Amino acid sequence: MFVGTDSFDCVVIDGTVVTAVDTGRYDIGIKDGKIAILAPARSLLSAKTSRLIDAEGGLVMPGGIDAHVHLAEPELFGKGRSADDFESGTRSAIAGGTTTIIAFAPQPRAESSLLKALDEAQEKAKDSTYCDYSLHVIVANPTRQALSEFATLRERGVSSVKVYMTYEVLQLRDSQILDVLLQARTDGITTMIHAENGDVLAWMTEQLESRLLLAPKYHVTSRPQILESEATNRAISLGQLIGAPILIVHVSSPAAAETIRKAQTNGLPVYAETCPQYVFLTREDLDQPGFEGAKCVCAPPPRDTQDQEGIWRGLQNGTFTILSSDHCAFYYNNAEIGKKSAITEDAPLGRFRYIPNGCPGVETRMPLILSAGRLTPQKFVEVMSTNPAKLYGLYPQKGALIPGVSDADLVIWYPQMAPFHITNASLHHNVDYTPYEGRHVSQWPRYTIIRGEVVWDRDSGGIVGQKGYGQFVKRTRSAFCEDLPAWDVEKF
Ligand code: DUC
Ligand code: ZN
Numbered sequence: 059m060f061v062g063t064d065s066f067d068c069v070v071i072d073g074t075v076v077t078a079v080d081t082g083r084y085d086i087g088i089k090d091g092k093i094a095i096l097a098p099a100r101s102l103l104s105a106k107t108s109r110l111i112d113a114e115g116g117l118v119m120p121g122g123i124d125a126h127v128h129l130a131e132p133e134l135f136g137k138g139r140s141a142d143d144f145e146s147g148t149r150s151a152i153a154g155g156t157t158t159i160i161a162f163a164p165q166p167r168a169e170s171s172l173l174k175a176l177d178e179a180q181e182k183a184k185d186s187t188y189c190d191y192s193l194h195v196i197v198a199n200p201t202r203q204a205l206s207e208f209a210t211l212r213e214r215g216v217s218s219v220k221v222y223m224t225y226e227v228l229q230l231r232d233s234q235i236l237d238v239l240l241q242a243r244t245d246g247i248t249t250m251i252h253a254e255n256g257d258v259l260a261w262m263t264e265q266l267e268s269r270l271l272l273a274p275k276y277h278v279t280s281r282p283q284i285l286e287s288e289a290t291n292r293a294i295s296l297g298q299l300i301g302a303p304i305l306i307v308h309v310s311s312p313a314a315a316e317t318i319r320k321a322q323t324n325g326l327p328v329y330a331e332t333c334p335q336y337v338f339l340t341r342e343d344l345d346q347p348g349f350e351g352a353k354c355v356c357a358p359p360p361r362d363t364q365d366q367e368g369i370w371r372g373l374q375n376g377t378f379t380i381l382s383s384d385h386c387a388f389y390y391n392n393a394e395i396g397k398k399s400a401i402t403e404d405a406p407l408g409r410f411r412y413i414p415n416g417c418p419g420v421e422t423r424m425p426l427i428l429s430a431g432r433l434t435p436q437k438f439v440e441v442m443s444t445n446p447a448k449l450y451g452l453y454p455q456k457g458a459l460i461p462g463v464s465d466a467d468l469v470i471w472y473p474q475m476a477p478f479h480i481t482n483a484s485l486h487h488n489v490d491y492t493p494y495e496g497r498h499v500s501q502w503p504r505y506t507i508i509r510g511e512v513v514w515d516r517d518s519g520g521i522v523g524q525k526g527y528g529q530f531v532k533r534t535r536s537a538f539c540e541d542l543p544a545w546d547v548e549k550f
Contacts (some may be wrong), residue, residue: 064095065106066148068512072099073113073470077459078444088460088466091509093459095109109512111505113470119439120457120477121157121467123446123504126307126331126382128416129161130182134227138414139395141387145525146488147420148187150385151516152523153486154421155469155503157189158456158531164196165204167227172197172207176216178359180530187528188521189508190467192452193220194250198228200237208245212471215532217451218248220307221288222255223543224357237388242295243302243542246535248329248449252304253289253314254281254358263411274351277410278359283311286358290314294328296320303327303539304447308384310336310358312368327539329379329449334419334426335360336369339493348518349408352397353390354493357415370432373441377448381441383423386416387489418489422480428471429499451533466510469503478502486521 068088075084075096075540085102087095095102129147142150144161151159153306153545163179165172172195179193185517196209197219211219221238222228230238235251242249262280266272271279290306294317297304309315321328344351354360372378389396400412429440447457458464477500482492506514506523513523 060071061542066094068106068109068111068466068507069102069105069107069140070111070113070118070468070470071103073116073118075118076439078436078440080330081436088510091466092462093461093466095461096459105158106463115474116474116504117435117471117473119469120443120459120464121449121508122269122470123157123158123452123456124151124156124383124385124420124423125160125380125446125450126333126384126473127159127161128386131162131164133395134164134225136412136414137395138388138416141389141489142385142418142482144183144506146190146486147385148191148528150421150485150487152188152506152508153521155424155506156518157467157469157506157508158191158452159189159420160192160194162196162451165198167198170199170201170203173210173213174203176211176214183530185526187511188523188525189528190531191528192216192450192531192533194220195219196228197238200230200234205237206245208241208247212247215530217246217533217535218250220250220252222252223293224252224254224259229256232292232296233256234459236300239297239302239304240545243300245278246539246541248303248536248539249268250307251293252308252491253293253306255285255289258285258288267411269505272405272409273407274349274355274410274413275341275345277355277413279343280410281357281359283313283361286311287317289339294318294326297328298326300311300545301542302466303329303536305329305331306505307331308333308358309378310361310365310369312365312372313370315372315377319372322377329538330377331382332373332378333370333382333384334423335384335417335493337366337430340496341367343493344424349398349401352400352408352413353491354417355384355397355410355413355415356384356417371435374437378441381423381427382446383419384416385418387418387487388414388416389489390491398501417493418487421485421487422492422494424469425499425502426494426497428501438457448537451535451537452531453537456531464493466507468505468507471501472504473501475500475502475504
């Protein structure tokens, strides 16, 4: 309860506070970086505070958590190298309402340890970020040593790893995925799985190349939905064999979503993520004059308009646990490390197989989805913040507004703002395009607040946070998973 002598570092007055479970008009008092109190609207008006934010008419939510962000990664996909590092990527994040990101520490195929990859990513991120951050480790070589290091990952606050079922330099065999899942089960780690069948993809690519069908639009043709739904089904089966929790990343296909929903209905610990590109882009966006379509090349690819509806449905009905950006920015106009590295003299429209896969989107994720008006505000908070926090062991420090417990990470929207059109020039990433150029949005964060500090003030200074303010957040095991007994091969 508020006592008249209480003082705060910041008070947010009279906003409609939306969490994943409640909506109501409250004041929020912030002290020492934490939520100190939620009090009836306007009851903190006379409280002593260093800063007062009037949120009347606004929506106040826990800050966004983007659990799938590629930053400062080496050349894993052809010649493409990340255009964004931890500085520019997190600067972009806060301008779009995201207060915590989870990026990746990729283990190179030739490396037998995971800890070196984690050290390197932590070194890159240290003192460089505008928002709080954590890391998933990408396992490209599950050696005995790598598996033995899972326990150390947990000690260092990393409770998730990612594996790939595609990409030559990353793809694991099913037996290797089983090794990862078994170790993950033992150490309380959630396994993220990129579910596309790499062998079928390679075969399809050869079919298209032999017919000289090389342009960006054939990237979609090379990856039919069955390639995703088959791999999703297989990933679920492997997870079921081990009884380990899995998260299927960036689902684009309603058929894959159906498979996931069935598994969930059967009580399996299967979680799923989708991304804005699967509800806002279609394969038409890759079928543009010249090489332009390369801007929207990502994997899995955007699909058809009716498929977008299937993905919205999956968001609404809870099939998708989280919605992340899969921000993976490559310069467009760059022939060395960008999209145009796929152009050669004999293929002036490029060869789709060499186009670096990925689109920028960490900044536009929340505004685009909120503006679409397809999710209730509470559902929006659930998939954008609370569920990522629970799934990846950040809750309730993040993803909630629990007094005395949660960090004071907030995003404040003023829904009455004038709508505008997104331009790349208005964004804060380090790449020369956005796939959403010209798109109409009716929502953009007015304030982003991290641990009580305003870091984004749309109408007064824009980025007002500092590089280096962001902290590494140690994660615990997923809130969705309990301790599991030892796996027993004899039970089969
Ligand atoms: N897909 C992308 O589009 N980019 C990064 C990695 C991935 O799997
Ligand atoms: Zn990704």
